[in-house]
Amino acid sequence: MSFRLVVLVSGSGTNLQALLDATTSEAFGARVVAVGADRDGIEGLARAERAGVPTFVVRVGDHAGRDEWDEALAARIAEHRPDLVVSAGFMKILGHRVLGAFPVVNTHPALLPSFPGAHAVRDALAYGVRVTGCTVHLVDSGVDTGPVIAQQAVDVADDDDEESLHERIKTVERGLLVEVVGRMARDGWTVTGREVRLGRQKASREGSRTGGLDGKESQRQGRTTK
Ligand code: GRF
Secondary structure (H helix, E strand, O other): OOOOEEEOOOOOOHHHHHHHHHOOHHHEEEEEEEEEOOOOHHHHHHHHHHHOOOOOOOOHOOOOHHHHHHHHHHHHHHHOOEEEEOOOOOOOOOOOHHHHHEEEEEOOOOOOOOOOOOOHHHHHHOOOOOOOEEEEEEOOOOOOOOEEEEEEEEEOOOOOOOOHHHHHHHHHHHHHHHHEEEEEEHHHEEOOOOEEEEOOOOOOOOEEEEEEEOHHHHHHHHOOOO
């Protein structure tokens, strides 16, 4: 049984491409069953089409409001029965219908909780940090506030501008996202408070939620494992 991924994109989709490339190997343990977007005409959708992966577009502007958009997006995602939704450069805040129905991970180009939001690389440069990086985290209802799964640091060079720094971060980010999603698919995960542990835990601590192919039920129902 293969772990099913729905990937959400808004732009160039190089993180999506890294996942598509990784999932060509069966040993990765997961496959991309659909790619969703909030806009047409983006390279991310073209990458999915070239890989023969079904796509769907759910635009905010086609709905009466954010709630209706959230509901429509949740319905389109649900058609593909994902075990995990990956927000990979998806530039919209997900609503409670999507977040209540599926576990969602996001990749962010900064070391959270520093520099959340849509301009993380610009904000890190403006602040003058010497080290920044990327974060893969579970998504909650806040803006880049969900529990951190993995992070990797990237040095800021003296002559960096936003574009050069973002490109270096993205190189690291793609590797980290592939590694984390692969481990979630193969080994599952446990969330205790804000602490996320990949792999099967010997004994789940009180108040933990588990995810993955084995733990899907308890993740979905938010059940407490002892
Ligand atoms: C990534 O750096 C992601 O973290 C940010 O936007 C970028 C998307 O890049 N939110 P791509 O579309 O995967 O190339």
